[in-house]
Amino acid sequence: MTFPLRTVLPFFVMIGTAGCDRNPAVAPSPPAMSQPATSQPARSPSVETVTQVDPSRPTPQPVVQKSPEPKVAEPVHRPDDDRPRHDDAALERAGIRKFESRRLVLYTDIDEARAVRLPSLVDALYDELSRYFGELPPARDGSEWQITGYVMRDTDRFTSAGLVPSNLPSFNHGLNRRRRFWMREQSLDYYLAHLLLHEATHCFMTTLPAANGPTWYMEGMAEHFAAHRMTADGALQFRILPKTPDETAGFDRVSLIRKEVDARRATSLDEVFDMRDAEFAESIPYAWSWAACHFLDAHSEYRERFHELGDPAMRSRFRREFDARFANDGPRLRVQWDHFIHTSCYGYDFERALLTLKPGQRVPDDDTHVTVAADRGWQSTGLRLEAGQRYELIATGRFSLCDVPKPWLSEAGGITIDYANGRPIGRLLAAVVADDLQAPQAYETLLDPIDVGGKGTLVAPTSGTLYLRLNDGWDRLADNQGGVTVAVRPIGD
Missing domain, CATH: 2.60.120.430 (Galactose-binding lectin)
Incomplete structure (x- = not known):
């Protein structure tokens, strides 16, 4: 199942910033057709009234009012692409190279051997996101959806080149704003790609106005889609459970969950749902959010209902919609979630381990x-x-x-x-x-x-x-x- 993505406001929403509610335009129903008036002079029962007709004058015709033409709904478009254009030659002289694919323009100062493979990952991710959330509305100018990323080894180099906005908040790993993102180079190849896919997922999910959901969902889904592996034939798989620590080096969510559970700090689903922005300064809330999204998306009893909540129109009222869909599942969810977090491990076989x-x-x-x-x-x-x-x-x-x-x-x-x-x-x-x-x-x-x-x-x-x-x-x-x-x-x- 996919959802049509819709927008009616010409502005972007930055991740973590609340957007305005959308009121989709509704074409008014056409009014009822007016009927011609057929009034007649009043007659007395005892007096006959005779009207003289002048044959030289045309007979008056009744006036028929035409109903207005129904309004045609305006085409729905995604917000215009407001990414700045850069002087690529000047940037290259400053040590910042450009790598471009269909879905990503990448500016970076990291080694070419590490950088060259990154844009194609975002191309594959875009297809996966489109299958899950639905295709984005077209652009007014017919251009394809594309984002710009800045992967930085030397942050000062990018600041001096004017590529880091002065009002951009400080960050440890990555940050996105509308159709651009900034991230620091990561030492491990897998986690470099993972973080890039995480930020690209944010850019896709917040392309439309008012598309933000609760922080745990937005961060959990970014982690969920960024968890990936390359198969032997070169195909990319997303939304995976890691088989070994080495397969997803740097992505330590599985081991973090295990440590928290072993230390008797297991977190309930309700506690995950109540996590606030400030808590995501640490790694552990990311681990719990990822686990919650993976659990609900992979579980055969819940995945369809959870998928429905991916519609951007629902995200502003996400918790209310979730509670309505899962109203009768609270106790079952509690048992199955607890079983999952107490038994999950690297290589976890979700389908066979499923508690029915x-x-x-x-x-x-x-x-x-x-x-x-x-x-x-x-x-x-x-x-x-x-x-x-x-x-x-x-x-x-x-x-x-x-x-x-x-x-x-x-x-x-x-x-x-x-x-x-x-x-x-x-x-x-x-x-x-x-x-x-x-x-x-x-x-x-x-x-x-x-x-x-x-x-x-x-x-x-x-x-x-x-x-x-x-x-x-x-x-x-x-x-x-x-x-x-x-x-x-x-x-x-």
């Missing part, structure tokens, strides 16, 4: 058999356990873990050749998610599972649905095959 909440039915007195796949995360058994009741679980079957250098065969007891999350890989684990997702410790065992193995018993810590999984790293699920069958039955006193 499906409430269960009471466990029959006889054995009930459920299957557990080795290549998935937590899986609902569809069985509801009663708080305090003891249950026996017996698993049968074999499955394979990993496939390099060869598959490792395992049963539900697990194999100690390797460990994940502090337990042998392949070991059967259990969790009980409370019926009331808002209850204290409603899903504690998802984060601290109950050890079951090939055969075990558990006492339900709360009344709720039983979830099972075969232990492995959250980044190593894809190459697992097979699963086990688990018999579940209540145990009497």
